Ligand code: HEM
Ligand code: HEM
Ligand code: HEM
Ligand code: HEM
């Protein structure tokens with residue numbers, strides 16, 4: 149039988165010699181051009197990193213192609229970033245130009261450094277999850293097709309992190325992104341009373357609901373769902389496949405803005421609701437693409453240098469954010485969860501917009 | 502001692518699985534056997550899982566344990 | 576030319592950004608199951624609805640996680656994906672690879688699965704996307720022979736992740752990679768055999784830039800920081816100024832504590848280090864000129880999580896400063912103590928941050944044995960509902 153609990157391979161065996169030698173001894177770095185970093189060690193040794201975008205969903209053939217490139221230019225060493233980018237690690241300066249040229253000829257976007265829009269962190273969507281309110285790879289591809297020039301340049305006021313999660317389980321941790329694209333369901337699961345008694349354990353199904361919205365219904369030997377309590381998480385569908393949640397017309401996308409993770413200057417922030425609902429419109433989600441682009445370009449036009457989206461909005465006020473972006477403010481924007489009162493205005497100071 | 506705890510854990514599952522509900526959290530087992538040490542119960546559950554008397558059932562984010570004989574067929 | 580079976584997805588082959596459809600088609604040429612995946616996805620695009628069912632299968636012998644059971648709800652149309660389970664594989668810390676290792680992974684996955692992957696999943700794991708039930712064990716066996724292991728899922732620890740840290744970043748105050756690897760190896764049981772109330776995530780960032788989003792995405796966040804003076808190389812500051820950086824506007828004015836002053840005439844930078852909150856901004860701006868203080872360690876925070884169930888939380892400070900050097904015993908003891916406390920007191924599906932909110936931070940601190948410090952709060956309480964421990968109150972009141 150196979151060995152268990154061996155853990156991941158030791159990263160030390162996967163680092164190129166230049167990193168092994170300079171581990172913990174890097175002195176400084178520069179971004180030489182979009183997608184190209186230079187790190188200099190205390191000994192003066194130099195490491196070059198060429199960063200390129202990936203679709204995250206990759207075939208083994210695609211990975212082998214990346215391997216071939218890394219073998220040709222980087223002695224077979226590479227890494228991936230936390231945002232699904234590929235990093236080619238090399239020491240031979242003369243190979244940088246040809247590497248970048250080859251990447252470009254093979255249609256790899258080179259960039260994702262500094263004040264850019266880097267790759268979109270995202271989840272599974274219709275490709276592989278059972279509770280999505282939208283697809284993940286599709287909207288990401290559509291949005292990045294539109295924004296790719298911001299990936300390979302550094303013309304934004306600051307770093308811009310976009311993330312997508314296809315339901316509010318938010319496997320993708322989008323809640324602290326400059327722009328978050330979040331799939332939302334708007335209808336409660338529809339119990340299939342003929343199947344529930346056969347395929348589901350009623351007590352487990354009832355207990356699966358985090359908000360206690362599910363009650364057993366002795367009459368039908370099935371369950372009923374309290375529409376006011378349900379927040380569309382899909383937990384019940386996970387344990388009971390006779391409670392489908394998805395709905396083609398009522399599922400869609402919401403847009404959240406102004407979150408950040410880094411502690412630089414201001415503290416980390418959650419993203420806040422900008423647009424409560426946009427329809428699912430495959431294959432290219434034009435409404436979502438337009439909304440993201442509008443928010444991004446409004447920010448790029450008005451923010452000061454080094455201001456993250458959330459820092460910009462905090463300076464100019466949400467009143468002005470809605471005016472500048474032309475996004476309608478609705479009752480959905482006003483919180484009514486337990487934390488709501490903290491978001492109400494308790495001063496007479498505000499802007500007209 | 503471990504064998505005794507194991508017996509009680511198994512007894513718990515046999516007893517509780519008579520009704521509709523077959524899937525249990527380890528925490529429910531701990532609650533159902535208040536006189537047993539929590540860690541001992543967890544070890545016993547692990548042994549029963551290794552022996553495939555019990556089986557894991559996972560929602561992806563939450564894990565249940567159930568008697569292998571009741572594990573849903575594909 | 577035959578008409579395409581996937582006209583909607585074909586649209587997404589166009590455009591500048593790398594297309595996942597192209598990758599799916601590559602796999603589909605070799606693997607009937609990848610072909611059915613593509614066809615089922617096309618149906619989803621047409622109907623605007625997903626076609627997956629969940630199943631509770633966890634896969635391999637001895638483990639309680641690492642596999643996500645997945646079944647098509649239209650096996651009649653797409654028999655190739657009738658079962659199509661995901662395997663989560665521990666990523667090498669820092670996501671470093673040799674092409675040899677990657678090629679081995681590819682060969683194993685071509686042999687056992689769909690040939691499709693995510694590099695990487697949001698937890699950081701390598702995601703091998705789609706195989707049938709009868710291949711799970713043999714695939715795991717091959718992975719194990721090649722030195723790879725499964726990641727966590729369900730009520731267990733997730734594969735911890737770390738920023739690139741000392742491998743390629745001068746700002747790493749701690750050895751984020753080694754800490755992460757050490758924790759991963761020490762906590763294999765907690766990773767592979769779910770016994771907890773819910774999931775638990777640990778992420779390690781070398782500095783306050785927090786490149787793995789540990790403050791937002793982990794129950795236990797380890798973030799490097801320092802004590803002592805920021806080391807200034809005035810010559811290099813002047814070089815930045817000479818090369819066009821507006822030190823006043825772009826560095827000192829944006830310092831959140833206003834503890835920096837730039838003397839435009841003398842071209843010297845001064846920092847009132849006692850007031851610095853180590854946000855990294857100035858160092859980010861002038862990496863050649865500024866280096867962190869010499870005493871390095873980490874701030875430990877707890878409780879970050881997504882909205883399910885009681886709203887999202889960011890991690891909050893519980894240990895303002897801890898030195899982290901191998902074998903990291905103090906750190907691991909603390910994590911184990913917290914895991915055990917959560918395991919004992921947490922309700923099912925209650926993340927540790929929610930448990931702390933329910934029972935109160937002071938109870939957490941007392942049970943774990945941590946000393947309260949003003950660094951843990953933005954401000955002291957404003958409400959007067961102050962509770963004292965029974966032993967702090969005189970029992971016999973005359
Ligand atoms: C030497 C400087 C830095 C290095 C080497 C560095 C390295 C990295 C790397 C490799 C990533 C993953 C990037 C990707 O996948 O595209 C990353 C992500 C990130 N970095 Fe940095 N970074 C640096 C500076 C900064 C600065 C100055 C900030 C903030 C102002 C910052 C904030 C972030 C954030 C927020 C992420 C995204 C994390 C995530 O959401 O996954 N980094 N960084
Ligand atoms: C704007 C919408 C938001 C989306 C889409 C979103 C999504 C997600 C998702 C999915 C995760 C993974 C969570 C976990 O592991 O526990 C996630 C993570 C989290 N989100 Fe959000 N969130 C959103 C907003 C929030 C908000 C408003 C909060 C809080 C309001 C929040 C907090 C969290 C937390 C905590 C995590 C932990 C992520 C992780 O561990 O990977 N999110 N968020
Ligand atoms: C109750 C709620 C949740 C359920 C039922 C759930 C279920 C799932 C399932 C079934 C998957 C696998 C998707 C696939 O590969 O087919 C998944 C993936 C994932 N989940 Fe969750 N999840 C829940 C909440 C969360 C939360 C709160 C977080 C994070 C804080 C989270 C983080 C993740 C991550 C990181 C992945 C990998 C996603 C990817 O890389 O695409 N999940 N979740
Ligand atoms: C240490 C805690 C506190 C003490 C000792 C305290 C004490 C007092 C006292 C003595 C009054 C005058 C009552 C009167 O003359 O009718 C008062 C009024 C008031 N307090 Fe507090 N208070 C405390 C905390 C708070 C907090 C936390 C809040 C709100 C968040 C608050 C809000 C008010 C308000 C709004 C009034 C005016 C009530 C009115 O005039 O109707 N107090 N407080």
Ligand code: SF4
Pocket residue numbers: 271272273277278279280281313314315316317318319320
């Ligand atoms: S965010 Fe929701 S729909 Fe998307 S992969 Fe995670 S659980 Fe599935």
Ligand code: SF4
Pocket residue numbers: 336337356357358359360361362373377378379380381382383384385393
């Ligand atoms: S979708 Fe979530 S909240 Fe709604 S009934 Fe199901 S488990 Fe409960």
Ligand code: SF4
Pocket residue numbers: 738739740744745746747748751780781782783784785786787
């Ligand atoms: S978190 Fe800090 S130390 Fe780690 S890679 Fe990012 S900037 Fe470097």
Ligand code: SF4
Pocket residue numbers: 413829830831832833834835846850851852853854855856857858
């Ligand atoms: S690290 Fe941040 S707080 Fe400290 S001096 Fe630099 S900018 Fe100011």
